Amino acid sequence: MEKYQVKFMPDQQVIEVEKGTSLLKAASQAGIFIKSSCGGKGTCGACKVTVISGEAKSERTGNLSPEQLSRGVRLSCHTFVEGDLTVEVPPESRLQAHQVLLENANAALLTETSKDLLTYYGYHPLARKVNIRCSEPTLTDNAGDWARLSLELKRVLQSDKPLTIPLSVLQTLPETLRQAHWDLSVILTDLELGYTVLHVEPANDRPCYGLAIDVGTTTVVVYLVDLDSGEIVDKQGSYNKQAQFGDDVISRIVYAVDSKENMAEIQKAVVDTVNALIDGILERQSLTSQDIASAVIAGNTTMSQLFLGINPRYIRLEPYIPTVNSTPAVSAREIGLRLLPEALIHTYPSVASYVGGDIVSGALATDMANSDEIILFIDIGTNGEIVLGNKDWLVSCACSAGPCFEGGGILFGMRAMPGAIERVDIDPESLDVKLKVVGKIAPVGICGSGLVDCLAKLRKAGIIDRAGNFQLEHPSQSARIRATEDDKEFVLAWAHQAGGDKDIVISENDVKNLIRAKGAIYAGIRSLLQTVALEIDMIERIVIGGGFGNYLNVHDSVEIGLLPDLPQEKFEFIGNSSVKGARLALLSQKAWNEAADLARKMTYIELSIGTTFMDEFVSALFLPHTDLSLFPSVE
Numbered sequence: 001m002e003k004y005q006v007k008f009m010p011d012q013q014v015i016e017v018e019k020g021t022s023l024l025k026a027a028s029q030a031g032i033f034i035k036s037s038c039g040g041k042g043t044c045g046a047c048k049v050t051v052i053s054g055e056a057k058s059e060r061t062g063n064l065s066p067e068q069l070s071r072g073v074r075l076s077c078h079t080f081v082e083g084d085l086t087v088e089v090p091p092e093s094r095l096q097a098h099q100v101l102l103e104n105a106n107a108a109l110l111t112e113t114s115k116d117l118l119t120y121y122g123y124h125p126l127a128r129k130v131n132i133r134c135s136e137p138t139l140t141d142n143a144g145d146w147a148r149l150s151l152e153l154k155r156v157l158q159s160d161k162p163l164t165i166p167l168s169v170l171q172t173l174p175e176t177l178r179q180a181h182w183d184l185s186v187i188l189t190d191l192e193l194g195y196t197v198l199h200v201e202p203a204n205d206r207p208c209y210g211l212a213i214d215v216g217t218t219t220v221v222v223y224l225v226d227l228d229s230g231e232i233v234d235k236q237g238s239y240n241k242q243a244q245f246g247d248d249v250i251s252r253i254v255y256a257v258d259s260k261e262n263m264a265e266i267q268k269a270v271v272d273t274v275n276a277l278i279d280g281i282l283e284r285q286s287l288t289s290q291d292i293a294s295a296v297i298a299g300n301t302t303m304s305q306l307f308l309g310i311n312p313r314y315i316r317l318e319p320y321i322p323t324v325n326s327t328p329a330v331s332a333r334e335i336g337l338r339l340l341p342e343a344l345i346h347t348y349p350s351v352a353s354y355v356g357g358d359i360v361s362g363a364l365a366t367d368m369a370n371s372d373e374i375i376l377f378i379d380i381g382t383n384g385e386i387v388l389g390n391k392d393w394l395v396s397c398a399c400s401a402g403p404c405f406e407g408g409g410i411l412f413g414m415r416a417m418p419g420a421i422e423r424v425d426i427d428p429e430s431l432d433v434k435l436k437v438v439g440k441i442a443p444v445g446i447c448g449s450g451l452v453d454c455l456a457k458l459r460k461a462g463i464i465d466r467a468g469n470f471q472l473e474h475p476s477q478s479a480r481i482r483a484t485e486d487d488k489e490f491v492l493a494w495a496h497q498a499g500g501d502k503d504i505v506i507s508e509n510d511v512k513n514l515i516r517a518k519g520a521i522y523a524g525i526r527s528l529l530q531t532v533a534l535e536i537d538m539i540e541r542i543v544i545g546g547g548f549g550n551y552l553n554v555h556d557s558v559e560i561g562l563l564p565d566l567p568q569e570k571f572e573f574i575g576n577s578s579v580k581g582a583r584l585a586l587l588s589q590k591a592w593n594e595a596a597d598l599a600r601k602m603t604y605i606e607l608s609i610g611t612t613f614m615d616e617f618v619s620a621l622f623l624p625h626t627d628l629s630l631f632p633s634v635e
């Protein structure tokens with residue numbers, strides 16, 4: 001097969017690929033990650049690049065204008081290498097490499113339950129390090145090396161639990177023991193069923209670490225945790241490199257099940273994401289992978305299966321069955337993670353195809369399983385997952401909210417990163433706009449919290465009616481409300497304020513998408529309540545988790561009918577509940593056992609059965625709702 005060179009600009013990255021390779025794939029091979037919201041179907045337009053020179057064949061041009069085409073703009077997913085090429089990848093088409101925002105805007109409202117829970121469950125990390133001194137063998141004391149080591153370990157550990165050692169550690173054991181003069185540090189797993197020696201080295205006082213990992217569809221977050229003190233030593237997040245195969249789990253599944261090669265590629269993308277985060281942390285902390293003895297991973301069911309290389313095909317086909325809900329621990333070596341090779345990776349158990357380990361982890365971190373109070377736990381992302389209950393019962397569901405709150409399907413939608421509008425104020429008379437932008441720079445788009453705020457303010461100012469229809473005849477006569485060829489829109493920032501060549505707008509179509517998304521979440525809440533015959537005011541606490549929840553304004557969320565109209569003091573934010581639950585399990589064997597019980601105890605309600613959800617959804621397609629008695633505080 002003929003091969004050609006593709007040079008990516010402005011990175012100056014050159015890669016040799018076979019003729020016919022898509023530019024999207026070539027960029028990924030060159031380490032440049034291009035947005036691919038539709039997973040390469042040629043429908044989203046997110047993957048635009050500019051062919052500066054050379055031969056390329058485009059099979060689909062989407063809605064690119066003649067002017068863009070004449071400048072060489074192409075959809076990278078449907079443009080194929082035909083000769084040596086130079087291609088420019090613009091900033092807006094790149095998956096940003098910058099850090100995911102780890103800080104929490106709602107810090108004052110954050111619950112500290114996970115801290116208390118560690119005391120409640122008891123400190124007992126899933127791996128630990130012990131220092132021991134073995135007696136040296138002699139002609140009269142000629143027990144084998146492993147017998148000698150295990151005898152001393154059992155004495156120090158004071159436990160009858162079985163003790164095992166994998167072959168790979170045995171293979172290096174004789175030399176290690178003698179080089180260390182029998183003065184040893186031994187790193188081992190400490191699980192209910194027994195101990196396994198992971199690593200033996202000369203005695204030292206270096207701490208032993210573990211990782212709590214949240215593998216999200218959009219972002220991946222890693223906490224480095226000192227297993228002796230329980231402290232979070234470092235944390236880092238980034239976008240999941242799988243995003244090049246589509247924004248949501250369905251696009252990822254479609255890509256993965258297409259071929260064995262695709263499956264391997266998509267698994268490698270997430271493993272590479274985690275490894276890059278680990279590398280960054282290790283470098284900052286002057287550690288090596290040998291210092292990390294354990295990891296707990298929490299992710300939705302598809303992410304967990306893809307991480308482990310398990311075919312996710314049946315998750316998306318009726319009756320939506322995952323391959324496994326509770327996975328046995330696997331070694332870092334098997335997965336290719338850069339920890340101690342024999343370190344065990346524990347994956348949080350899931351409940352069903354669309355209520356995964358991240359929700360079980362989050363529910364553990366909210367302490368629902370021990371609470372007398374009725375708690376509603378909501379994780380708002382592409383899929384709004386909801387759990388309702390207390391220590392006696394738990395019900396859960398997933399409602400497909402779509403990617404709006406993460407910026408998907410919205411004209412100027414983006415994730416919460418520098419340049420994203422996060423707060424909007426609109427003067428109801430003049431329609432003048434004040435914006436708060438992440439990073440205090442010129443706005444480039446609007447993120448989830450900004451969209452919620454914007455929707456509330458558009459309605460308050462009479463720019464839209466309760467159904468989301470634009471009111472072109474607004475008394476202000478403001479030029480900000482205008483009709484386009486096929487839509488209506490409101491200008492949030494003029495092009496000169498945005499530092500670009502386009503006004504930043506929110507369109508009627510965006511508004512309708514947002515109403516559908518908020519309607520799906522509210523309908524999910526109401527459907528769960530109906531399942532257990534409870535009314536909204538019987539909810540005693542509402543705990544909001546997930547990255548988007550971090551920045552959510554409760555007042556605006558109630559105003560648009562996304563969250564129930566309950567007193568502000570009932571709302572709590574838990575931040576990234578998934579990684580919090582992962583840390584809890586990493587540090588407490590009892591908490592880890594409880595997670596398995598929690599997953600078993602949670603009853604999954606399939607919303608597509610019956611008409612309850614659909615009826616509730618249709619009623620929720622107004623601002624805030626068709627039944628205003630549900631929102632007494634909203635004017």
Ligand code: FES
Pocket residue numbers: 035036037038039040041042043044045046047062075076077078
């Ligand atoms: Fe290329 Fe969507 S149009 S990835």
